[in-house]
Amino acid sequence: MAAKTGPSEYTYDIFLSFRGEDTRKIFTTRLYSALVDAGFGTFIDDNGIERGEDIKSELTRAIHHSRGSIVVLSKNYANSGWCLDELVMIVENKKSKGHVILPVFYHVTKSDVGCQMGSFAEAFAVYEEKCCSEEYDDVARSDWLSKIQKWRDALTQVAALGGMNFTLQDKDKDKDEDEDEDEDGYATGFIQKTVEVIEDKLNRAVLPGAHEFVGIGSRVKDINAWLHNGSAEVGILVLCGIGGIGKTTIAKFVYNLNYELFEASSFLADIRETSEKPNGLLALQRDLLTDILRGEQVVVDSVREGSVRIKAAVEQKRTLLVLDDVDHVNQLDAILGMRNLLLPGSRIIITTRNESLLKPNEVYKVHTIEPLDDVESKQLFSWYAFGQDYPFEHYMDFSDWIINRCNGLPLVLKVIGSSLFRKSLLVWESTLRKLKEIPPNKIQELLRISYSCLPDEHDKVLFLHIACFFVGKDKDYIVNILDECGFHTMVGIQNLINRCLLTIDLNLLRMHQSLRDMGREVVRQESPRPEARSRLCHYRDSLNVLKFKSGTGATRGLILDMLFESRNNGTRIDGNDSTNLSCNLETDAFKEMQNLELLQLDYVHLSGSFKHLPKNLKWFRWHGFSRKSIPDNFPMDKLIALDMSNSRLERFSKQTKIARFMKILDLSHSLLLVNTPEFSGFPNLESVILRGCINLSDVHKSLGYLNRLLLLDLHDCKSLRKLPKTTVLLKHLHTLVISGCTNLHHLPADMNKMTSLKVLNADGIAKSNFLITQEDDIGSSNFCGVLSLMVSKPRKAPHISSWASLPHSLISLSLSDCNLTEDTFPNDIGNFTSLKELNLSRNPLRGLPHFVSKLSRLQRLQLESCVRLRSLLGLPDVRILVVSDCKVLKTITHVSTSSKIHDISKNNCSNLNEIQGLFYLEPLEKFPVAMLNNLGFFEMESFNEVEVNFQDGITFSTRKRPLQLLYEFGVFSASMPGKHIPDWFSYKFTGSSFSFIVPHSTSDIQIQGLNLSFVYAVSNSISNNGETWFPENILFIKISNRTKKSEWIYYPTCFGIPELPESDMLWLSHWTFRNEVENGNEVDISIITGDNFVVKECGISFMYHEQEEEIQNKYLSWKEVIGGDLTAFRLSTGSYYLCRTGFLRVYEEEEVTRPDDWTMTEWGRRLFDGSIDLFKEIQFMNWMGRHIRSRSFP
Structure with a gap:
């Protein structure tokens, strides 16, 4: 219906x-x-x-x-x-x-x-x-x-x-x-x-967002306690449990919640699956280094080199590592060996379903994930089956029976629930009959119900194709291939996602291992004879069919990966060579398999004529292809994608090959390849991928006639010196990658004609390669006339515009690690008004290049590891700013006072003290005494030599600093040693809460500001050695104007930490309220802390209009202040949560899906007056790792 x-x-x-x-x-x-x-x-x-x-x-x-x-x-x-x-x-x-x-x-x-x-x-x-x-x-x-x-x-x-x-x-x-x-x-x-x-x-x-986090709160409570136990050891935690129990979900949840609290972090998913692939360990090392180095694309050529670089990357950083799906004792031993590399206080979390790996008396902690209980199971199943957290009335009994059979396994509950969404009672009854035939604990058979419930044969066939061949592959790549096999691939993928049979992560197709195994079992049960099955993806089945030449027309896809098998049995393949494998197969094994469309033969050596290979192939992956050239009778007629990565190809003949349907040609890491094919026989190519072809020196001029080409990837083609002049004819080219082409001196002139070019990556191109000489003919194809002139203005030929040869259509430009300084950019680079992403990371910049402020559409600016960068003045209205590891960066200001950064990554920016409009932090001694007096801070000179242990929400660290004055949200604050409220405060109170009515001044001038002070100390049961960030150091100031029904809950970005119970700390603050608090208003103030602190005494005094004028004028342009625009921080009408650290815990983690059932801590109850409505407003802002109203400010 x-x-x-x-x-x-x-x-x-x-x-x-x-x-x-x-x-x-x-x-x-x-x-x-x-x-x-x-x-x-x-x-x-x-x-x-x-x-x-x-x-x-x-x-x-x-x-x-x-x-x-x-x-x-x-x-x-x-x-x-x-x-x-x-x-x-x-x-x-x-x-x-x-x-x-x-x-x-x-x-x-x-x-x-x-x-x-x-x-x-x-x-x-x-x-x-x-x-x-x-x-x-x-x-x-x-x-x-x-x-x-x-x-x-x-x-x-x-x-x-x-x-x-x-x-x-x-x-x-x-x-x-x-x-x-x-x-x-x-x-x-x-x-x-x-x-x-x-x-x-x-x-x-119309299905509401199914709750991914049912029951997760109680399961992460102990893990978070372990993460933050204050131990200086390198801690290792192993999460154990059967497949589908939720190990990866819990590990991801814990990681997302805590990664910003560490100096470096990495989540390595699917270690078992990745390690089985060719160069899998190298891939894991690259991913780890990319995470640790904040997104830097890392080139690692050997496992030994990777180990050395990992050691250098992590040895000085407190690191959080999550290693998902470890399944081999050697992997576990390698992880345990990493402990000596990591800085004290680092943490490693491992997930595994193989408890036999664990050894007694080891230094790691083991945590077994338990199944969901009956209540949690019903909630999770109901979200997916009914779109709410309880079953419809007429489905109660059916639901209870199904839930009971699912044994509390989240994967099974989600998959079966999704398959029954909006289905009639007749379908439910049919499903029940099938479930009754399945023995308890047979997970694959339970999951097969969801496959049987797919609405048509199209989606079933697509599911089996993905389960057998394409798990972990890029979605767009797969769509290109399977669309040509007659699938409505995107529609089918969405159907599988809706039924929890598939997920997409970073545009890669992901499928739970239990679901993948179920799909492959469906294929295995098609026939006891492998050659009669539709797909062959098990090594032994594929090998026997080809070895004994028993293939038939029933098979549509086959995988044979000799490299994977050789690693399992200890055989070593040297480099890209597959000829030393023990099994030699012949091409006529494919003679009867003419219906094959999908074929993977990794590191397989074939002898015989290629005329026997199937003529209907759409996807052919042959990593480690062992011949020096592609034979003339190689079947290309209907190929959509040819992947010969890591081949031993050396050159293509001049004879044109015909592959009129081919869209993707991937010859990556073919280390001996020196030239490309003649492309005229490939009229429909959309992607040409040649990355890592280190000896490639000649790209055929016919490349320019590929009218449909979208991607040209030449990353690390280190021998390439020029591109053909016809490159400018690529009118639809979207992405050009020349990063790492260290010898590329020439690009074709007139690249400005390539008006479709959106992405240019030119990382690692040394500035010396770009410099122009007097002999250079700028009008020719010299690279200086195209890209180099952004770093060097020519003394001759001034009539040539330095950026005229690059298209102004660029949306993304990456020039990382090019040895660029801010004064080497020409003025006219600012004409690139379409530019949305700019990466200038790892360049010796000292300030913001002047052209950046002219880029009106810029949304993302990356300046990672610019170790000389001191200030960013005149920043345009970017949404995302990445300045991690800019260790001397101090100040960030904007072109416009209305600008504000939505997301900023600033790890290891230990000297950052100002982001205009957000916060300002400077040592107290740098402020004029007159200004401090106007704030109501007197006799401050005596503290100039004092250092305080600060909890720093800017860098997520705790360290000693000279006394600091912080300004944010219209609040000035400072922390210093002190046991009593200063005498200049008019009113003093014992304890942490008090109320008052704002008095009228003698001249009837309206109040404009309030000075607030309190003395706090470490609880007797807590000590803090100052070496670790403690998220339990909770310090909130809550001010409520009862008369105007307004309140502000403020969590300071920085505040002092008493080091010993007897070392009291004094917090001074000045609040600018504008018209939000007036004479005669009734006001409540509470200082709310966690278990670590106790408040002893409070004090207030009032500031009136004349005293405030100088202060307000200095920060008049700041918008996000009390009395200004705090929309992004609004919890409810009149209530604001003023916090820039994006961190808060206000409850015991007993349940995450039903906020009504959460048990708030005592200080959480005080903070929200027991109001669960306010509590709901911040639950996902903080606990789920999201930032306030999309205003990410980590």
């Missing part, structure tokens, strides 16, 4: 967007009828618009009042500005309202749409030509260009969603009289599938 129209705000279920002249008669009208017949309220542009009504406004209303849209993208879609305007509105509604979008690619490809190629390119060429005509003045031209860019962005975003591909398969070139009939029959089935897909999407759209 179709999804019913939703809440009253929706008039329609579906809006149909299409180009009438392309599809109305043949396709769209029939689709409309099918949707209506299925019960969907559907809007089509000639249906429901009354005569005389303004059509465009009606279309706008129809989009806003529809739950979703089907967008039929055809060859002439982009010729209609009307259609493109519709599309922009549809995309905007997706962002703002969760509007569902299902694209249908009708005789066009996803690349045509997303990259505006083919007929879409022609349409935009007309628009841009029109823009250049004389009928437009500058303002109109700017508006028109902006509209064109919105159209392009909308098409790109919709294409990225994937969708349904309407393309007849294997049609003859010449149209015959039966083709219309064929298309008609194909369209009928396609339309029915489209109706089913949109129904599922709309049903899933």
Whole structure:
């Protein structure tokens, strides 16, 4: 049954967007009828618009009042500005309202749409030509260009969603009289599938976010206690439990909660699976180094080199490591050996299902993950089966029986719950009958229920393909391949995600090992004879079929990985060579396997003629290919992707090879390769990947005629000196990677013509390679005329613009580790107004290059490990700033006072003392005495030589500093040793809470500020040696204006820590309230601490208008202050949580999914007056690792 129209705000279920002249008669009208017949309220542009009504406004209303849209993208879609305007509105509604979008690619490809190629390119060429005509003045031209860019962005975003591909398969070139009939029959089935897909999407759209964290609170309580036990040892914790129990989920949760509290951190997922792959240990080392070095892309050529670099990276940093799915004793021994490398106070968390690895009397702590209890199991199952935390009334008994059979395993509960979402009682009864036949604790058989419940054969086949071949692969890569195998891959992937059978992490397809094993078992049970199965992915099965030449036409995919097996049996493969493997196979083993579409032969040596290989191959991965060249009869006719990474290829012959369907060519790390193929036989290539081909010196000039090429990756091609001049003809090239091409001196001139180029990565290109000489001809292909002139202004040929040869279309530019200084950039780099991401990390910059302030669209600026960087003055309105390991950086200011950074990474910025508009921190001695007196701070000179142990929320550390004055949120504060409230405070109170009425001044001047002080000490049961960050050091100041019903809960970014119980600390503060507190108001103040501190005495005094004037003038531009704009910190009406550290714990971690059941600590109860509503507001801001109202400020 179709999804019913939703809440009253929706008039329609579906809006149909299409180009009438392309599809109305043949396709769209029939689709409309099918949707209506299925019960969907559907809007089509000639249906429901009354005569005389303004059509465009009606279309706008129809989009806003529809739950979703089907967008039929055809060859002439982009010729209609009307259609493109519709599309922009549809995309905007997706962002703002969760509007569902299902694209249908009708005789066009996803690349045509997303990259505006083919007929879409022609349409935009007309628009841009029109823009250049004389009928437009500058303002109109700017508006028109902006509209064109919105159209392009909308098409790109919709294409990225994937969708349904309407393309007849294997049609003859010449149209015959039966083709219309064929298309008609194909369209009928396609339309029915489209109706089913949109129904599922709309049903899933109303499902609330299923709670991922049921029962997790009680399970992380002990782990967090261990993390923060104050031990100076390098602690190791092993999380044990069966597959599907939630080990990885818990480890990720703990990691996300705590990683910012360490100087370095890394989460290495799927160690077992990664270590089984070729160069798996190297890959793990690279990932670890990339994490530790804050995102730096690391090149490691050997395990020995990796070990040396890891030691150098971690030996001076308190580190948190999470190593997921360790399954071999050698892996565990290696981890235990790392303890000596790490700084005291570091922590390592390991997850494993193999308890036999553990040895008695070892130094690690073992924590066994227990199954969910009955209450937790019911909650988790209900979220996925019903979209709420309890079952529907008529499903209670069914639910209880199913939950009982799931044995408290989160994976099984989620998978089976998802498979029953919105299913009828008849389906539930059928599922129960199947479950009753499964013995208890048979996890794979329980999971197979979810496979059986998939709605159609398409999704079942797709699930098995992914389980057997593509777990861990890039999503876009897989979509490219499987779309050509007849799948609606993106739609199918989303269906599998909805049913918890698949996840996507960093754009990689992830599947729980138990689900993967279940899928492979489904295939194994197809036949007792391996050669009769649809897929062969077990080593022994594949080897025997090929060895004994018993293959048949039943098999669609096969994997044989000799490198993996050789590692398991101790055989060593030297370098990229596979010829020394004991098993020699022959090509005629494939003679009867002509239906193979997916083939992986890693490090397999084949002898014989390649004419026997299957002719229908779509994906062929042959890592370690052992021949020097590709034979002429190699089957390329229908290949979509050819991956020959780590091959022993040396060169391609001059003879043109034909691979007219190929989209992806990957020859990465072919260390002996010196040239590329002649590309004219590869007209549809979209990705050419040659990274790590260290001897590559010649790229064929035919590269420039690849009209569909999107990616050219030449990373670390160290012998390459130039690119062909025809490179500028790549009009659709999106990404060019030349990082690590240390000998690249020449790029083609006129790269400004490459107006589609969005991403240029040129990391590690030494400045000396760019420098111009008097003999250089800038108009030629010298690299100086293209990229180098950003670092050196030519003395000759001044008429040449230094950046004229780079396209201004760039969105992302990476120039990390290029030895650049801030005064070597030319002025006109600021003309790159489209630039959104700029990476200048690991350069000897001392300040912000002047051009950066002109980059009006810049969103992300990376300046990691710029060890000479002292200040960033005039920063544009960036959303993300990365300045980690800039150890001498002190000040960050903005071009505009309205600018504010949404996310800043600043680990190891130990000298950072000001981010304009957010905080300012300086030693007290640097402030004029007169200003301190105006603040109400007197007799401060005597403290100039005093040092205090500070808890620093800026660098997440505790260390000694001279007395500091902090300004944030309109509050000045300082901590210093002291046992009594100073005499200049007018009112003093014993204890930590007090109330008062603001007095009137003698001249009836309104109060503008309040001075607050209190004395606190370490509790007698707690001592702090100052060596470790203690998150339990809780210190809140809560001020409530009862008269105006306003309150502020303030957690200072920095405050002093008493080192011993007898060492009292004095906290002085000045609060600027503007008009938020007035004479006669009734005010409550509470100092709320955790168990570590006790408050002994408090004091207040009042500041009036005349005294405040000088203070307010100095910080007048700051917006996020009391009385200013605190919207980002609002908990509820009139209540604000003023905290920049993004850290808070206010409860005993007993339950995370049901906040009503949480048990708050005593200080948490005081903080929120027992109000669970306020508590709910901050639960995900802090505990879940999210930042306040998307204002991330770690």
